[in-house]
Amino acid sequence: xxxxxxxxxxxxxxALEQLEKYGKDAVIVAGATDLAVKARSKDWYExxxxxxxxxxxxxxxxxxxxxxxxxxxxxxxxxxxHSELIRKGAGLLYQACGNxxxxxxxxxxxxxGNLANSCLAADTIPALCVxxxxxRIMGPSGTRxxxxxxxxKSCPPCLRHEEMSxxxxxxxxxxxxxxTLEPDEIITQVVIPVMSTDYRxxxxxxxxxxxxxxxxxxxxVAMKLSKDQKIEDVRLSIGAALADIRLQKEVxxxxxxxxxxxxxxxxxxxxxxxxxxxxVRKVDDNIEYKAAVCERLGTRTLSELAFGTxxxx
Amino acid sequence: xxxxxxxxxxxxxxxxxxxQEGKLQGFEALAMTDSGAYANMSPGxxxxxxxxxxxPYVVPNVYCGAKAIYTNNIPSGSMRGFGNPQGIFARExxxxxxxxxxxxxxxxxxKRNVMHRGDATGSGQIIDFEDIGAEEVLxxxxxxxxxxxxYWQYKKENPGKTKRRGVGLSLSYRGNSYGTGVPDVGRCxxxxxxxxxxxxxxGLTEIGQGLHTVMGQIAAEALMxxxxxxxxxxxxxxxxxxxxxxxxxxxxxxxxxxxxAAKKIHECMRDALSETFQCDRRKIRFLLDMVDVxxxxxxxxxxxxxxxxxxxxxxxxxxYKTTDPxxxxxxxxxxxxxxxxxxxxxxxxxxxxxxxxxxxxxxxxAHDAGRIMNPKLAAGQIVGGAVMAQGYALMxxxxxxxxxxxxxxxxxxxxxxxxxxGRVLPVTVENPNDRxxxxxxxxxxxxxxxxxxxxxxxxNHALGELGKVKSSPASLEKVLFSCGGAKGDGR
Numbered sequence: 124x125x126x127x128x129x130x131x132x133x134x135x136x137x138a139l140e141q142l143e144k145y146g147k148d149a150v151i152v153a154g155a156t157d158l159a160v161k162a163r164s165k166d167w168y169e170x171x172x173x174x175x176x177x178x179x180x181x182x183x184x185x186x187x188x189x190x191x192x193x194x195x196x197x198x199x200x201x202x203x204x205h206s207e208l209i210r211k212g213a214g215l216l217y218q219a220c221g222n223x224x225x226x227x228x229x230x231x232x233x234x235x236g237n238l239a240n241s242c243l244a245a246d247t248i249p250a251l252c253v254x255x256x257x258x259r260i261m262g263p264s265g266t267r268x269x270x271x272x273x274x275x276k277s278c279p280p281c282l283r284h285e286e287m288s289x290x291x292x293x294x295x296x297x298x299x300x301x302x303t304l305e306p307d308e309i310i311t312q313v314v315i316p317v318m319s320t321d322y323r324x325x326x327x328x329x330x331x332x333x334x335x336x337x338x339x340x341x342x343x344v345a346m347k348l349s350k351d352q353k354i355e356d357v358r359l360s361i362g363a364a365l366a367d368i369r370l371q372k373e374v375x376x377x378x379x380x381x382x383x384x385x386x387x388x389x390x391x392x393x394x395x396x397x398x399x400x401x402x403v404r405k406v407d408d409n410i411e412y413k414a415a416v417c418e419r420l421g422t423r424t425l426s427e428l429a430f431g432t433x434x435x436x
Numbered sequence: 437x438x439x440x441x442x443x444x445x446x447x448x449x450x451x452x453x454x455x456q457e458g459k460l461q462g463f464e465a466l467a468m469t470d471s472g473a474y475a476n477m478s479p480g481x482x483x484x485x486x487x488x489x490x491x492p493y494v495v496p497n498v499y500c501g502a503k504a505i506y507t508n509n510i511p512s513g514s515m516r517g518f519g520n521p522q523g524i525f526a527r528e529x530x531x532x533x534x535x536x537x538x539x540x541x542x543x544x545x546x547k548r549n550v551m552h553r554g555d556a557t558g559s560g561q562i563i564d565f566e567d568i569g570a571e572e573v574l575x576x577x578x579x580x581x582x583x584x585x586x587y588w589q590y591k592k593e594n595p596g597k598t599k600r601r602g603v604g605l606s607l608s609y610r611g612n613s614y615g616t617g618v619p620d621v622g623r624c625x626x627x628x629x630x631x632x633x634x635x636x637x638x639g640l641t642e643i644g645q646g647l648h649t650v651m652g653q654i655a656a657e658a659l660m661x662x663x664x665x666x667x668x669x670x671x672x673x674x675x676x677x678x679x680x681x682x683x684x685x686x687x688x689x690x691x692x693x694x695x696x697a698a699k700k701i702h703e704c705m706r707d708a709l710s711e712t713f714q715c716d717r718r719k720i721r722f723l724l725d726m727v728d729v730x731x732x733x734x735x736x737x738x739x740x741x742x743x744x745x746x747x748x749x750x751x752x753x754x755x756y757k758t759t760d761p762x763x764x765x766x767x768x769x770x771x772x773x774x775x776x777x778x779x780x781x782x783x784x785x786x787x788x789x790x791x792x793x794x795x796x797x798x799x800x801x802a803h804d805a806g807r808i809m810n811p812k813l814a815a816g817q818i819v820g821g822a823v824m825a826q827g828y829a830l831m832x833x834x835x836x837x838x839x840x841x842x843x844x845x846x847x848x849x850x851x852x853x854x855x856x857x858g859r860v861l862p863v864t865v866e867n868p869n870d871r872x873x874x875x876x877x878x879x880x881x882x883x884x885x886x887x888x889x890x891x892x893x894x895x896n897h898a899l900g901e902l903g904k905v906k907s908s909p910a911s912l913e914k915v916l917f918s919c920g921g922a923k924g925d926g927r
Contacts, residue, residue: 332855410915
């Protein structure tokens, strides 16, 4: 791996100093599970200064505060999977984490990294959108907080990256291009409102293998039924299929207030499938596949949530 | 990954016909294979696909042909199976289609046509030197997978479901060693030392299949000593040239070479003992770790010591040359291989019509490789072959663009992981003959051979149309697009 210098910092203050010092040439390193793989296929970081934040105490830990779960950006996927707070209060994220890569990657990869890398196939992002999580970001002028779904910038070129492999990624340095982070900013925390037990939810990942592969399609959905069994609330987000990842509000607005009905679910997911197809001038097998999965898997998942069987993969 | 040889891609045009009762009348398979930039192994691969192409079935009219074509693609070379898996796939998928047209179970169609001792192969070779275990392995798989019941049950239950189950069978046979026109010689160096311990040097490679263990076992059995007396040297060039570990020749050819050396050693020891004890050579018998010299019992160690003291050396090279089967290249008639292994794999899968994913539930893999030398190692070979076949059938693919492989590493070249593998039940049936060492035949490639056909047939059964998917792998996209108008609510 070629780089100018590798600097391990032990505090946020130090990290921000390094980012200010090197400006656009600074690159943050957390678990390095994306960065180190990218560095092997291309010398993305040859002129860069790598700032390793893995020792910063303020970025560690998961705790509960006023009905919200505060997750430090350096929290690994492994830690999320072993946290009772996450399992009980943010079950959708828990399900998403179980689908990420394989055990070795999960031991090392961080939630902050998954967000900052901003890959369309990132598994935590659709789940966090549906959980209505926010991200705390620290920069030289202080801290700001944004909803997760405002992190990613729309990136149509990535739709041409068929398998969305890490090594073949078109963006060695996502900051600014793939997301709304400034080069001198660090994600410090992910704030997740505890999901009420009135919600039923499901996270679905489709990959070429049952473990250890990139997602071809992901779906995160949460639904609440009213006492008279109408859809009181539903939130839905898909990954690896659109040029960005956010809540699909048009789809869900047309479901609210209605009685659960598989024809209605199908109409909504078919509409979302069309949205996938409309992104490209010529729909190839790759896009057609994702649109079809969106339509079919989406319909089935909504039906299963509404009619009783929560289908856990 | 860019430079190494890949498995030969094949295209087949298959025609198969049967009468109303399901008796096969004709089988025609015309193949084209992509050699890539170099001919390398293509002639041999093409020959295997063609000579074994009609399978272990009685078919009165057979035509199998293959053309290997030079292209500017990645060079094709040896890969476990060497043309047979490809040919089996084409045939077995066609047979399933035929069964559906006849309204017959694919199991019964195969059973009706399977070869028995004394029947002739597609090239007219009459197999009368061994009992053909093809029907037995077919029956074992069908029974242990509960094939008949599931075939009709899933066919009936699947429509309307988004998770659909399917079962698939594939029956095959494989010639051990290179076959006609390519002489094969096994050699080894076997030595009894002064303390009675035994050393074996054989050039065949241990690639994890347990070859050295089995060679050691054969040496021990042939010499009549305990297994722990035998040391097999690491794969070494200190052994006489014995060729590479390929063509499912290891057990068969290597083992026979060891038998030859062991016989020479026993003769040498007999000479020494009859001279020393002044007795008839015929009154000397080798028992386990012991020698009976006309009623007097010696340990093998003592006998070894005596042999050395008479100025003799109980160390010999073993030599075994396969009998060259007589085959007429011009007419395509005759004997193609000297020895055969008979195989059957059955798979049960579940497909998801919403995602195109295939989950493997159960696999039964049965083989007649004569006498099994080591049951545990045989099971390892069988299970390993089934898993490799699963990857081949469901997820492995080399995509080349302008002669370069697009997938350069295992993040994009998918092979099954521990979570992908279902239950695999290994089964062996034994019909030994006197051609192999202690009746053994080889298992290296037969354990993979029928796998591609079995998994593909199972996926097609789940899809509701036998012969639907006609190419490998049955990827996510292929399966999903084959589901037609399936909707998420099961329609």
